[in-house]
Amino acid sequence: MMRTRPLKVALLGCGVVGSEVARIMTTHADDLAARIGAPVELAGVAVRRPDKVREGIAAELITTDATALVKRGDIDVVVEVIGGVEPARTLIRTAFEHGASVVSANKALLAQDGAGLYAAAEEHGKDLYYEAAVAGAIPLIRPLRESLAGDKINRVMGIVNGTTNFILDKMDTTGAGYQEALDEATALGYAEADPTADVEGYDAAAKAAILAGIAFHTRVRLDDVYREGMTEVTAADFASAKRMGCTIKLLAICERAADGESVTARVHPAMIPLSHPLASVREAYNAVFVEAEAAGRLMFYGPGAGGSPTASAVLGDLVAVCRNRLNEATGPGESAYTQLPVSPMGEVVTRYHISLDVADKPGVLAQVATVFAEHGVSIDTVRQQGKDGEASLVVVTHRAPDAALSGTVEALRKLDTVRGVASIMRVEGE
Amino acid sequence: MMRTRPLKVALLGCGVVGSEVARIMTTHADDLAARIGAPVELAGVAVRRPDKVREGIAAELITTDATALVKRGDIDVVVEVIGGVEPARTLIRTAFEHGASVVSANKALLAQDGAGLYAAAEEHGKDLYYEAAVAGAIPLIRPLRESLAGDKINRVMGIVNGTTNFILDKMDTTGAGYQEALDEATALGYAEADPTADVEGYDAAAKAAILAGIAFHTRVRLDDVYREGMTEVTAADFASAKRMGCTIKLLAICERAADGESVTARVHPAMIPLSHPLASVREAYNAVFVEAEAAGRLMFYGPGAGGSPTASAVLGDLVAVCRNRLNEATGPGESAYTQLPVSPMGEVVTRYHISLDVADKPGVLAQVATVFAEHGVSIDTVRQQGKDGEASLVVVTHRAPDAALSGTVEALRKLDTVRGVASIMRVEGE
Known part of the structure; x- marks a missing residue:
């Protein structure tokens, strides 16, 4: 059932991740072919420094002209591991326009313009996969998009x-x-x-x-x-x-x-x-x-980073995209059918741990507690510690909106008895 | 872009998992439709006890004739949550024959006859998904099959x-x-x-x-x-x-x-x-x-079990299979292109923790150590503990084949000074 004409892959970038992708494509070619149902062939590698020795990659595959590579028209999948917004974005869009699907490890680009890239992929009926963009080798994008x-x-x-x-x-x-x-x-x-x-x-x-x-x-x-x-x-x-x-x-x-x-x-x-x-x-x-x-x-x-783990995620996507290509289908596209507003930080509700440097005299705790109460922030525990005429006060709150906590801290700073706010840290995971 | 004709789902089994699948299909119908690209409709539910009250499921959907349900011909996806080998296997095969893809949570059946089911799915060009069969809600089958x-x-x-x-x-x-x-x-x-x-x-x-x-x-x-x-x-x-x-x-x-x-x-x-x-x-x-x-x-x-977590895994598969159906494609089939022999337990190499009850007299340790050495099992640590004329000896070995350890234990049992083998346990994860 194996198709013999290979699927052609263009690699954009050949640094720590790219060179590992190329290496595994070569050393594990038979496994990849068996899993995809057709062989995959490295058809070109776009780099910035063409003179660098790249073990295991034929010299004639190396080019500095990434644009020409993605425009070739015979490329099935473009693997983008350059990083950064440009020229990666333009190259990916050009790849879609010229018939290729794309596997990317580019978190900066996906975070900035994921919607635009998805739209371009959909317009041209191509795949956009990016498991490697978040948490390296850990399968996370696919479980979130598909398993859940x-x-x-x-x-x-x-x-x-x-x-x-x-x-x-x-x-x-x-x-x-x-x-x-x-x-x-x-x-x-x-x-x-x-x-x-x-x-x-x-x-x-x-x-x-x-x-x-x-x-x-x-x-x-x-x-x-x-x-x-x-x-x-x-x-x-x-x-x-x-x-x-x-x-x-x-x-x-x-x-x-x-x-x-x-x-x-x-x-x-x-x-x-x-x-x-x-x-x-x-x-x-x-x-x-x-x-x-x-x-x-x-x-x-x-492992959330590193050449090999990131390459593992890229190659998993490459197998999926190649299978889709043989099926003449595409995987899941953007799923942003809700338009939920993103609330500002002030509306986030969580707990806080606040360390205050205070004067070591009676009534300080009462003053501080009053400020918390006035801002609607309920105190869970307080710990007082005195040393050499100074004292520290550690307050842990119940859940409260971030804005209420900010207001509390602002008011605490104005108290004569509070000499400084040593640290404010949120408490999560309960 | 939404298709309006719904995809039809037949549910086989309506126990803890099945009833939760039906409930979520109803309560989250809009979300599922948005994610799939078409509405999904519960077209029939095969049960053993038709008289039981099943909240949220229309009475006319209930049937005791599972075979007739999977043979209807208009079913897109059969969800099998009956468990056990038969009648589940025959029902799944019949479903493929009558044009449906299958989502199953049936570990016993998959372990016993996964190959046969995959072959049947492939013969009819249908999907077989079973994320819920292993480790409940934990995305595991899909990461292994696809991400890796x-x-x-x-x-x-x-x-x-x-x-x-x-x-x-x-x-x-x-x-x-x-x-x-x-x-x-x-x-x-x-x-x-x-x-x-x-x-x-x-x-x-x-x-x-x-x-x-x-x-x-x-x-x-x-x-x-x-x-x-x-x-x-x-x-x-x-x-x-x-x-x-x-x-x-x-x-x-x-x-x-x-x-x-x-x-x-x-x-x-x-x-x-x-x-x-x-x-x-x-x-x-x-x-x-x-x-x-x-x-x-x-x-x-x-969570590795339970109605809701297992239903989550089933529904993730249902979304994937429905998308494939709309794409007129199928997901990954069986990938068993290697024929690696499965070695017997005797060839497994690991470490062991062995507790022996021994006579509390000089020379016992030397005798025991000799037996380990004769069987090629290298000792990492030994701990002796004496109490009331009896003594215990705890031996932790380096890595050794299971067969060598078994031979060692058999020989130890024959020693006069060894009164009993209290426990043997493998040590993993290092």
Whole structure:
């Protein structure tokens, strides 16, 4: 039943991921052919530096003209692993126009213009697959788009950035400060020379936008995602978290409001109980927790980045797209049939852990408690600790809207007896 | 773009899972229609007891004649949630013959005759989907069949039976014995009146056969799966496990041999380190660990049984099969293009924890160690403990073939100084 004419694949980008995709296509060609029902052939590889030696890739396949490659007309599938918005977007659109389906690992592009790309794919009757864009090798996009297509997803909460999880895990286990842990991550190759995209949460925010859109069947733009990095998490925060039986993770959280009429998407550091499955995700691993109405609580765990894991996700998509092509069919397209508004961060309801530096004298707790009450934020526990005429007050709240908490903190700062707000951290996962 | 003629679904079985499938099809009809691209309609429900009140299902849909229902000819998808081999198998084959695709939750049938059903589906150009057959709501079949289709899976190891995990978790956390924990599981509805299929590992073995076949692209029959239940696990075993920093789980383990030329599939209780992600799977939850060449180590976690979670998996498949139908295409069929032999248990290589009751006199350890050496089983650690003239000896081995360990134990039983072999347990997950 094997078709003998091979399906032709054009590879855009041949860095860490692309070279691994090419390698596996060669070394596992027989398996791929058996699973697809036809052989696949690497028909061209677009690179920026054509002179670099690329083991296992025939020199005549290498080109610097990506546009000409996607315009060839005989390409069945374009695999885009360049990253970034342009020229990737234009190349993908051109690929659709010239008859190819597309597998992409490009989270930035999907988060920014997923809707536009889906529309282009649909206009030309082609596939757009992008499992590798979120959480590397972890099957997540396909389970959300397909396995849970008969369910109602209410919440997606995950660790979707390996660099920051490595740093936070180091801080947790060794007591190191942020800078020290970042230096180790950089030395070990887990963090880039400029770690901004990771540590400031931009990378996670792009993934949150993609996940929220798929989970809630609506459109969530990158700008809709509230974002707070983890550069200000301190060793003292970890000590506080430990006292609460918690650890600290940088979480991407996408939620459907209780009334079902709106959604939220946010990225920020948060305390989570040690008993929560996400708490035990170590080093640079990723994990995503999904709560669905019928399925209940699911978790997906694995390596969130790296050449081989990302290539695994790309190749899984490649097999699916090739099968669709042989079937003369397409897989699921965009499913954004609801237009749910994305609520601002102020409407998010969660719990908070607030550390205050206060004057060590009677009546301070009463003053502070009054401010919380006036803003409608109910206190769960308070812990007072005095030392050398100064004192600290740690307040953990019940669930309250973010705006109410912000108002509370603003008012606390105006109290004479409050010398400073040492830290504010959300508490999730209960 | 919505097609208005509905796709017709016949439901075989209306118990805990079937009634939930019917309920969600009704309450979430708009969402399902939007995701599929056409409405789905419940066209008939085959039951054994037609007089039972079934809320939300029109009386005229109920029939006791399942055969007539699948033969109607206007049915697009048959959802089989009867369970057991017959009449389910004949009904599914009849459904294919009369033009329907099939979604099944039937692990026993898939394990026994997956190949025959796939062949029937292919002969008639229809789909056979069965995500719900293994690990309930956890997306596992689809990730293995599709997401990892471009990778090489070397190992699947999981907790795939919720009843036994509940019992073992109770034993671990409360120190209860097997019978006491089983009684609690029965009282809470986690164990059936006759728990044999669960506690003797038959249920897990069926799932192991299905998983091994998909993971390794070969055929693994139920008879190929080595099976050992967990009824002989004792509180003493848990105490031993704790001393080793381990807990005990009933595991389904499917492995590709190091040379890639054969596979194994087995179900038995085993010690695993507390640091292993499977160790923290509590209560009746399921989790499956997958090791793939490129992807690395992945884990999938969630509720492994229950009406709603299983219905979620069934409905995800229903959406996929309906989409395929509209596309006039089919999803992936059987992928068993390799004919890898399934090696017997004797060739499985793993570690062992053996507790011996021995005479408390000099030279016993030397005798015992000699027996291990003669059988080529290398010892990792030995712990001796004396009490009241008797003594116990706990031996943990390095990796050795199961046959070598069996030979060792047989020889140990013949030693005068060995009064008994208190327990033998495999050690996994390192």
